[in-house]
Amino acid sequence: MTGKQTTTWAAFLATLKRDLLIAFKKKNDIVNPFMFFIIVVSLFPIGISPESDRLTEIAAGVIWISVLLASMLSMDSLYRSDFEDGSLEQLLLSPHPLFFLVLAKNISHWLVSGLPVVLVSPLLAYMLALPSEAYGTLVLSLLLGTPIMSLIGSIAVALTVGLGSRGLILAVITLPMSVPILIFGTLAVQSTLNSQSPVGYLSLMLVMLSVSVSLAPLASGAALKISVN
Amino acid sequence: MWVWFSKLGSPKWFYELSGKWLPWLIAAMVIFMAIGLVWGLLFLPPDYQQGFTSRILIVHVAVAGTSLAFFPLMFVAGTITLVWRMKLADMVAKNAAILGAWFSFVTLATGSLWGSVMWGTWWEWTDSRLVSMLFQLFLLLGVISLRSALEDSDTAAKACALLSIVGCINVVIIKYSVEWWNTLHQVSSPVNMDASSPNGPEFWIATLIMIVAVYLFLSVSLILSTRNEILERERKAQWVQDLVLKS
Amino acid sequence: MSSAAPQTFSNSNADKTMLAVRDLFCERDDRVLFKNLDFDLPEGQVLQVQGSNGSGKTTLMRILCGLNDSYEGSIKWYGQEIEEQAASFFSSLLYIGHRVGVSKVLSPVENLRWSCSLKQAVSDEQIMAALKEVGLRGFEESPCYTLSAGQQQRASLARLIISPALLWVLDEPFTTLDSKGVAMLEKILQRQAQTGGSVMVTTHHSLRIAELTLLSLG
Numbered sequence: 001m002t003g004k005q006t007t008t009w010a011a012f013l014a015t016l017k018r019d020l021l022i023a024f025k026k027k028n029d030i031v032n033p034f035m036f037f038i039i040v041v042s043l044f045p046i047g048i049s050p051e052s053d054r055l056t057e058i059a060a061g062v063i064w065i066s067v068l069l070a071s072m073l074s075m076d077s078l079y080r081s082d083f084e085d086g087s088l089e090q091l092l093l094s095p096h097p098l099f100f101l102v103l104a105k106n107i108s109h110w111l112v113s114g115l116p117v118v119l120v121s122p123l124l125a126y127m128l129a130l131p132s133e134a135y136g137t138l139v140l141s142l143l144l145g146t147p148i149m150s151l152i153g154s155i156a157v158a159l160t161v162g163l164g165s166r167g168l169i170l171a172v173i174t175l176p177m178s179v180p181i182l183i184f185g186t187l188a189v190q191s192t193l194n195s196q197s198p199v200g201y202l203s204l205m206l207v208m209l210s211v212s213v214s215l216a217p218l219a220s221g222a223a224l225k226i227s228v229n
Numbered sequence: 230m231w232v233w234f235s236k237l238g239s240p241k242w243f244y245e246l247s248g249k250w251l252p253w254l255i256a257a258m259v260i261f262m263a264i265g266l267v268w269g270l271l272f273l274p275p276d277y278q279q280g281f282t283s284r285i286l287i288v289h290v291a292v293a294g295t296s297l298a299f300f301p302l303m304f305v306a307g308t309i310t311l312v313w314r315m316k317l318a319d320m321v322a323k324n325a326a327i328l329g330a331w332f333s334f335v336t337l338a339t340g341s342l343w344g345s346v347m348w349g350t351w352w353e354w355t356d357s358r359l360v361s362m363l364f365q366l367f368l369l370l371g372v373i374s375l376r377s378a379l380e381d382s383d384t385a386a387k388a389c390a391l392l393s394i395v396g397c398i399n400v401v402i403i404k405y406s407v408e409w410w411n412t413l414h415q416v417s418s419p420v421n422m423d424a425s426s427p428n429g430p431e432f433w434i435a436t437l438i439m440i441v442a443v444y445l446f447l448s449v450s451l452i453l454s455t456r457n458e459i460l461e462r463e464r465k466a467q468w469v470q471d472l473v474l475k476s
Numbered sequence: 477m478s479s480a481a482p483q484t485f486s487n488s489n490a491d492k493t494m495l496a497v498r499d500l501f502c503e504r505d506d507r508v509l510f511k512n513l514d515f516d517l518p519e520g521q522v523l524q525v526q527g528s529n530g531s532g533k534t535t536l537m538r539i540l541c542g543l544n545d546s547y548e549g550s551i552k553w554y555g556q557e558i559e560e561q562a563a564s565f566f567s568s569l570l571y572i573g574h575r576v577g578v579s580k581v582l583s584p585v586e587n588l589r590w591s592c593s594l595k596q597a598v599s600d601e602q603i604m605a606a607l608k609e610v611g612l613r614g615f616e617e618s619p620c621y622t623l624s625a626g627q628q629q630r631a632s633l634a635r636l637i638i639s640p641a642l643l644w645v646l647d648e649p650f651t652t653l654d655s656k657g658v659a660m661l662e663k664i665l666q667r668q669a670q671t672g673g674s675v676m677v678t679t680h681h682s683l684r685i686a687e688l689t690l691l692s693l694g
Contacts, residue, residue: 005567006597014593018579018586025581025619086575087591089543094594095567101594155395159388163378172374173392176367177399180406187413208402219395222311226387229544381505383546465506 008096012104015091019108022081029077030112037070037117041124052129059128060138060189067117067146068178072171074113075153078105079224083161088228098221106147106154106217114146130189137192137202141185144205148181151216158223180208239317240459241468247452254449261442265291269435282346283432289339291439295447296336296362299329299369304397307390317455319386320462322393324454326372328447333366357411361404368396382462492519493554494643494674495540500549502535509535513549515691517643522665522675522685527693533678534574536693537647540676541571567595570641572649576632580621584612584631587620592638606637610660626652636664644668646677 006014023030044062045055082088091101121142122135130138156173163169188201269287302325309318340359341351354360372392379385463469493516500513509532517523527533538544540551542558542565551558558565578587584607585600592598607616610630620628629652636644644665650658662684665675669687677683 004597005595006593010597011594014590018582018590021586022579022581081579081581084575085579086573086577087579089571089573089575090577090591090594092543093541093566093569093571095563096594152395155391159375159392160378162384169371169374169378172367173371176364176371176403177396179364180399180402183406183410187410219391223388223391225545226384226391229384229387229546 005095008100011094011096012100015101015104016108019105020111023108023112026077026081030074030116033070033074033113034116034120036073037066038120038124040066040069041128045128055129056131056193059125059130060134060186062128063121063124063138063142064145064182064185067142068149068175068182070117071113071146071149071153072174074109075150075157075170075174078109078154078157079161080157083227088161088224092225092228098224099217102154102217102220102224103213106150106220109154110147110150114150118142118146131193134189134192137198138189140202141188141198141205144202144209145181145185148205148209148212149178151212151220152177154220155216155223158220158227160227161224162227181205184208239315240320240463241466243317244456244459247456251449251452254445254452258442258445258449261438261445265435265439265442269439273431273435282343285339285343285346287432287436287439289336289343290436291443292332292339293336293358293362294440295443296329296332296365298444298447299325299332300365300393300397300400303329303372303393307393307397310386310390311394316386316462317459319390320455320458321451322386322389323376324451324458326369326376326389326393328450328454330366330369330373332447333362333369336362337366355411357404357408360411361400361407364403364407365400368400372396493517494519495676496550496552496555497540498550498552500536500539500547500551502532502539502547504532504535504546510693513693517674517676519642519672519674520669520687522669522677522683522688523691524683524688525676525678525691525693526680531693533693534647537571537573537645537676537678541569541645542566543571568642569645570595570635570639570643571645571647572632572635573647576629578620578628578632580628581619583617583619584623584634585616587631588634588638591635596640598638602638603634606634607631609637610634611657624652626654626657629653630657633661633664636668642673644673644675644677646675648678650679650681 041062044058048054048058079088082091092098094101118139121138125135125138126132153170153174156170156177159173160169184201184205188198188205191198191201265287270284273284273287303322306318306322306325309315310322337359340356340362344353344356344359345351352359372389375392376385376389379388460469460472495517497513497515497517501511502509513536515523525533525536535544539547542562545559553561553565553568577591578584582590585603588603588606589598589600592603604616607613610633612627612630612634615623615627620631623631629649633649649661653661658681665677665683666685666687668675669685
């Protein structure tokens with residue numbers, strides 16, 4: 001007969017490649033949340049104050065909260081079309097550990113939705129008058145925090161994938177869970193502004209990231225099985 | 230065979246057993262509640278710092294302490310639902326989420342009532358316990374709204390079980406991170422947090438009685454609502470129909 | 477044959493029962509779909525599941541695949557419960573449901589590259605040959621949203637040609653196919669049975685396959 005069973009690594013790579021390809025072909029799912037992020041950030045100076053002193057104070061919080069809101073929008077596309085066209089069933093029936101396949105989907109999602117946000121953040125930080133010495137910390141905190149958001153959000157998306165309209169319930173479930181990330185992300189930037197070391201907060205976020213990477217895909221996999229049942 | 234047994238056997242067993250316990254639990258609840266409320270709210274000597282305000286605190290501390298039990302309870306119930314597929318655990322979890330949301334709300338309400346007298350403000354972000362309770366309330370509302378959104382009861386049971394487990398872990402992380410966040414913003418706080426612990430052994434005894442009373446209240450309401458749930462979900466079972474015909 | 481078949485294979489009964497279902501019970505929304513359901517699926521058989529709408533055909537198929545676990549009873553794969561050997565069972569199983577598992581933004585080739593590589597290594601030549609066989613020549617690289625429902629179905633069915641899976645579980649695979657497509661699929665199913673594999677299929681269509689047995693629900 002044809003073909004040997006693939007290694008888990010090959011299945012992981014195939015899933016990662018496929019999701020990146022889909023993202024590349026369905027640019028709207030990626031571009032719109034990104035635009036939303038930039039627009040929300042730009043609204044704050046208009047709504048609060050154009051004075052650079054006040055903007056400096058709120059810059060980290062504004063960027064972080066906008067990241068959380070934008071990630072709610074982008075998360076929705078993570079499993080939706082796969083659920084609707086039946087690809088999710090194929091994923092669940094793979095002989096490979098679901099953990100790695102879900103992880104591949106999460107990584108791909110972060111690469112196209114989280115990473116662009118991280119890359120553009122120094123520009124927005126400049127517009128919000130954040131002193132340049134805090135850029136590094138902001139980018140690092142986002143680099144550690146946005147994957148955690150993708151991983152945790154993935155659980156909530158997986159639980160609600162069978163629902164018709166789920167945009168709001170996703171936010172209701174996920175946003176309260178993002179409080180610790182918000183706290184440590186903004187504290188890291190604040191401490192840099194107060195000329196203290198942000199290393200403590202960043203390493204805490206690193207710990208949270210490693211815990212999320214090792215546990216969240218398990219929960220997402222279980223949630224997908226429940227939703228497809 | 231075990232799965233079969235636990236799925237069909239347990240609700241009936243629970244219904245009969247809880248029926249025997251209920252009168253005793255209710256009696257104990259009434260006694261403790263009466264002592265706690267009458268003594269605590271009417272006769273307890275006023276605290277030297279806080280005056281009569283400390284009396285609200287008795288209720289607040291008792292309800293707040295009980296509120297912390299809900300997520301661990303739902304964690305255990307969720308694990309049982311996912312691992313052993315026991316229907317009873319899901320019925321308990323469903324009502325625990327709703328009761329938990331009420332308890333969290335009452336904690337916030339009594340807390341801000343007390344705060345309005347003590348701190349001169351109804352809401353104070355610098356009190357980490359209030360803030361983490363607020364987010365516990367949000368998480369519980371998330372579980373409730375997930376259940377109401379899912380139509381298939383089996384899917385809803387498992388999905389809520391999983392969310393409760395994730396939520397329980399999360400609520401612990403939120404609690405510690407909010408406390409941390411709080412200590413860093415303490416400097417700017419206009420409120421003297423040290424004033425929040427009144428002295429005197431009577432206060433603690435009254436609080437203890439109140440805590441027992443509220444835990445009993447929690448058990449009684451959980452058992453009552455679970456019994457209702459059992460009757461509704463098992464309405465086609467023979468023993469429920471016999472029960473209805475008898476009464 | 478595939479390396480996925482467990483060791484019990486060689487010392488099992490002479491009739492080589494692949495799938496043995498005993499005392500299956502399923503209840504959905506307070507309605508009993510089936511109870512005391514017993515059947516065997518030996519190697520080299522096509523089992524057609526029949527029943528009126530709502531009789532639980534799709535649920536049965538999903539239960540057999542391990543997609544739905546709200547059932548009581550025993551499902552054995554070469555003498556061992558499927559839950560106890562999920563990975564090896566999944567590698568010998570191919571399932572195509574109502575939702576055919578074809579992403580609309582990807583082309584048939586891109587779809588097959590992914591869905592096949594979840595199970596076994598596959599070359600582009602194999603994929604192209606399979607697509608040609610199901611009549612999608614010339615559409616290999618077009619995004620699936622430009623294809624008709626029947627063509628998408630064919631793209632999904634191309635997996636049957638590539639797959640070495642011993643058991644195929646197909647839920648209503650004939651619905652969107654034209655008469656030529658029906659004949660093609662019947663031929664593919666027959667070939668699977670003749671090479672020692674088995675098929676479970678739901679359809680209202682009367683199949684012209686020699687190795688056919690029927691199972692009625694409801």
